Amino acid sequence: MKKILILFAHPVYERSRAQKVLATAAQQVQGVTFRDLYERYPDFDVDVQKEQQLLQVHDIIILQHPLYWYSMPALLKQWIDLVLVHGWAYGHEGHALDGKLFLQALSAGTQQQSYAVGEAHNHPLREFLYPIEQTAKICRMQYLPPFVVHGVHHIAEPELLAWGEKFKRALLLLQQSKFTPAVWQQAQYLNDLL
Amino acid sequence: MHQHTIFFQAMVFLAAAVVCVPLAKRIGMGSVLGYLLAGIIIGPAVLGVIGTERHAIMEFAEFGVVMMLFLVGLELEPKLLWKMKASVLGLGSLQVVITAVVLSVLAFLLGLDPRIAAMVGMTLCLSSTAIVLQSLKEKGLLDTTAGENAFAVLLFQDIAVIPMMAIFPLLAPRAAPGGHSEEATAWLSRMAGWQQSLIALGGVAGIIICGYLFVRPLLNIVARTGIRELFTATALLLVISVTVLMTMVGLSPALGAFLGGVVLANSEYRHELQADIEPFKGLLLGLFFMAVGATIDFKLILEKPLLILGLVLGVMLVKTLVLLALGKFFTLSFRQNLLFSLALCQVGEFSFVLISFIRTTYALEPAVTNLITVVVAVSMVLTPLVLMIYEKWLGPLINDGPEDVVREADVISERSDVIICGFGRFGNMAGRFIRANGINATILDMDSDRVDTLRKLGMKVYYGDGTRHDMLLAAGADTAKIIILALDTAEKNMDAVKVVKKHFPHLRMYVRAVGNLDSYELMDAGVLHIYRETSDTSLRMGADVLVALGYRAYHTQRAARLFLRHDDRLLKELSSIHDDSNLFEHQMRQRIADLQQMMESDKRNMLREDVGWDTESLQEDKDIQ
Numbered sequence: 173m174k175k176i177l178i179l180f181a182h183p184v185y186e187r188s189r190a191q192k193v194l195a196t197a198a199q200q201v202q203g204v205t206f207r208d209l210y211e212r213y214p215d216f217d218v219d220v221q222k223e224q225q226l227l228q229v230h231d232i233i234i235l236q237h238p239l240y241w242y243s244m245p246a247l248l249k250q251w252i253d254l255v256l257v258h259g260w261a262y263g264h265e266g267h268a269l270d271g272k273l274f275l276q277a278l279s280a281g282t283q284q285q286s287y288a289v290g291e292a293h294n295h296p297l298r299e300f301l302y303p304i305e306q307t308a309k310i311c312r313m314q315y316l317p318p319f320v321v322h323g324v325h326h327i328a329e330p331e332l333l334a335w336g337e338k339f340k341r342a343l344l345l346l347q348q349s350k351f352t353p354a355v356w357q358q359a360q361y362l363n364d365l366l
Numbered sequence: 367m368h369q370h371t372i373f374f375q376a377m378v379f380l381a382a383a384v385v386c387v388p389l390a391k392r393i394g395m396g397s398v399l400g401y402l403l404a405g406i407i408i409g410p411a412v413l414g415v416i417g418t419e420r421h422a423i424m425e426f427a428e429f430g431v432v433m434m435l436f437l438v439g440l441e442l443e444p445k446l447l448w449k450m451k452a453s454v455l456g457l458g459s460l461q462v463v464i465t466a467v468v469l470s471v472l473a474f475l476l477g478l479d480p481r482i483a484a485m486v487g488m489t490l491c492l493s494s495t496a497i498v499l500q501s502l503k504e505k506g507l508l509d510t511t512a513g514e515n516a517f518a519v520l521l522f523q524d525i526a527v528i529p530m531m532a533i534f535p536l537l538a539p540r541a542a543p544g545g546h547s548e549e550a551t552a553w554l555s556r557m558a559g560w561q562q563s564l565i566a567l568g569g570v571a572g573i574i575i576c577g578y579l580f581v582r583p584l585l586n587i588v589a590r591t592g593i594r595e596l597f598t599a600t601a602l603l604l605v606i607s608v609t610v611l612m613t614m615v616g617l618s619p620a621l622g623a624f625l626g627g628v629v630l631a632n633s634e635y636r637h638e639l640q641a642d643i644e645p646f647k648g649l650l651l652g653l654f655f656m657a658v659g660a661t662i663d664f665k666l667i668l669e670k671p672l673l674i675l676g677l678v679l680g681v682m683l684v685k686t687l688v689l690l691a692l693g694k695f696f697t698l699s700f701r702q703n704l705l706f707s708l709a710l711c712q713v714g715e716f717s718f719v720l721i722s723f724i725r726t727t728y729a730l731e732p733a734v735t736n737l738i739t740v741v742v743a744v745s746m747v748l749t750p751l752v753l754m755i756y757e758k759w760l761g762p763l764i765n766d767g768p769e770d771v772v773r774e775a776d777v778i779s780e781r782s783d784v785i786i787c788g789f790g791r792f793g794n795m796a797g798r799f800i801r802a803n804g805i806n807a808t809i810l811d812m813d814s815d816r817v818d819t820l821r822k823l824g825m826k827v828y829y830g831d832g833t834r835h836d837m838l839l840a841a842g843a844d845t846a847k848i849i850i851l852a853l854d855t856a857e858k859n860m861d862a863v864k865v866v867k868k869h870f871p872h873l874r875m876y877v878r879a880v881g882n883l884d885s886y887e888l889m890d891a892g893v894l895h896i897y898r899e900t901s902d903t904s905l906r907m908g909a910d911v912l913v914a915l916g917y918r919a920y921h922t923q924r925a926a927r928l929f930l931r932h933d934d935r936l937l938k939e940l941s942s943i944h945d946d947s948n949l950f951e952h953q954m955r956q957r958i959a960d961l962q963q964m965m966e967s968d969k970r971n972m973l974r975e976d977v978g979w980d981t982e983s984l985q986e987d988k989d990i991q
Contacts, residue, residue: 183920183979184918184921184979185918186917186918186921187979187981210918210919210920211918211919211920212919214918214919214920214922214923214924215923240979247920281981281984281985292989325981325984325985326985
């Protein structure tokens with residue numbers, strides 16, 4: 173069974189709906205390490221050694237966060253800047269993360285249709301994620317298509333709970349290595365493979 | 367009033383100093399030259415107000431040199447001495463040996479007995495610590511390469527006096543007993559040469575041992591009484607006892623004081639001692655310079671002007687040339703080398719001591735010793751002039767690239783950019799943090815037990831009161847950039863703020879406040895950086911309690927910062943109205959009510975404060991769907 177590390181970032185978790193459901197679901201899965209970054213580092217003082225140790229003992233790294241300004245909450249960027257350092261995570265000497273699986277679990281306020289040329293956001297969502305995708309690749313990790321919950325601004329409670337179950341199933345399948353590169357490379361979102 | 371009372375003399379000397387020194391400084395000559403001129407004017411040559419008693423005054427004034435060397439010693443921790451070992455031992459020893467040999471040979475060629483020629487050579491190779499340090503310090507040249515090397519050479523000379531004093535009895539022909547020499551000296555001169563040398567070394571060892579074993583505990587006891595003037599008295603007692611003891615065994619008191627200073631340089635009371643002795647030293651040193659001026663025997667100069675001029679210029683030329691060669695050998699730039707050589711080209715005050723020693727042993731007839739005394743004094747008078755000429759005309763002529771004035775290491779004294787006054791529960795946290803990040807702060811604290819403890823832990827803490835101007839000066843307030851005031855009480859802190867504002871306006875003050883009330887006073891005094899000692903910690907505790915109750919850590923963190931900002935703003939508003947006490951009381955009650963209200967509204971609104979992550983309005987916006 174693969175070991176999963178979820179790095180969760182939400183500055184106002186107390187006001188969150190979608191991410192709360194996903195986070196609760198994730199914490200119910202056996203063998204998943206759930207790390208609440210804003211709770212642990214409210215002053216942005218990231219413990220680099222501790223974070224690197226955790227990365228090393230896990231096989232699948234998941235960044236779970238709401239999509240803010242087409243990107244991630246500030247603390248998660250701080251975490252990446254401090255933890256994924258040259259000579260450890262990447263570069264000639266940096267092989268700590270080689271071959272690990274990398275996944276983003278996102279929530280976006282609007283529907284998937286608004287992420288298209290000519291629509292409100294004018295780009296497919298995957299295009300906004302290129303910086304992260306490339307970050308994972310330069311660290312020699314395998315970038316999985318993201319798990320995305322769209323339209324959370326107006327989503328109804330039962331539907332949200334269904335998304336929680338979906339996320340749980342995705343985590344279980346990941347633990348059992350049910351996804352293969354050949355399959356995931358075709359998919360836009362991981363949701364589509366469930 | 368009779369002309370010979372001590373008050374009359376004091377009046378004459380002080381008046382001469384008050385008139386001449388500012389004048390001299392105005393013309394750009396420096397205080398040393400001013401004092402020397404004052405001495406010449408009141409001496410027998412011009413006004414003759416001070417007549418035959420000038421030798422007695424000279425003896426008294428030499429005590430100023432003793433104090434200066436005590437202070438020089440205090441500045442020299444063994445560690446600093448070690449850092450300077452190359453220039454002290456290399457440059458210093460070469461200067462002393464080569465100059466002494468050259469001058470001895472010249473003295474021998476002029477017809478002196480070889481042994482006496484050797485004594486004269488050794489006497490004249492010394493330079494004047496008093497004049498050089500004072501002049502360079504005034505011109506701000508002590509921190510230059512030239513200044514530091516000059517200091518190193520002077521230091522070696524001061525040390526070299528020990529073996530010289532020990533060798534002289536061996537060189538001297540047996541002295542005639544009795545006569546008018548002092549009793550102690552007579553007792554000493556009845557000994558054989560080797561016995562005298564042994565006593566000299568014993569004296570030096572005695573001072574070092576006493577300094578370590580007795581003086582520190584004594585200072586500790588005195589400091590604990592908390593009576594300021596008693597500490598001053600002890601400091602003076604120390605220097606005077608050394609002087610008396612050294613005179614008794616026939617050694618130079620200046621040397622003894624220097625050693626005493628070095629022994630105490632590591633002690634926590636260093637800055638306190640410096641501050642206490644400094645004013646006495648300044649006055650007595652001025653007196654010393656005036657006495658040098660007054661002792662110049664103008665009759666002798668008028669009788670043999672050419673001989674004396676020749677001798678003075680000859681000695682100064684030889685010394686300058688030797689120094690120039692050594693400076694070149696030690697890779698000084700030409701500009702710095704010239705300053706270094708010219709600064710040290712005179713003969714120093716130790717020479718007076720050595721000459722009087724030669725005189726008491728009757729090794730040389732009085733006519734010759736008088737001649738040498740005049741030569742020494744004149745060379746001292748010429749030094750400030752030479753330095754002035756260098757500064758005004760020679761220096762600007764030389765252009766050898768960028769000025770190498772600033773050198774990194776603080777060799778002469780341990781100066782730092784930050785001074786911390788008060789190393790108690792507040793100051794020590796701030797201080798440790800600053801030091802942990804590589805900033806070497808100078809720390810002053812008034813609790814002698816605490817100072818002891820901290821020093822045992824290997825920290826550099828000095829016993830002293832940050833509310834005193836002289837103490838702050840000794841700690842380097844004139845060159846520091848920032849001062850942290852964290853004294854025990856709000857009143858003391860306020861006193862320190864006033865002193866700093868008045869005397870060291872360039873210092874940026876970071877001040878700990880106890881509560882709101884003294885914060886208002888500090889704001890009124892114009893302090894910009896005020897830290898209430900409980901505000902950060904209490905808020906942190908409050909935040910932790912919120913987290914323990916289930917609040918999100920990041921929310922409480924932001925809430926605490928926000929609250930601190932609110933509170934600071936409130937404090938500033940209150941400070942602007944608190945002058946009128948009646949109004950203040952009223953406003954205070956009003957503000958307490960406000961504060962309550964504010965806190966309640968804070969609590970309600972805290973969650974809504976960060977609208978950056980708010981999605982409510984976004985959900986309504988049709989454009990972004």
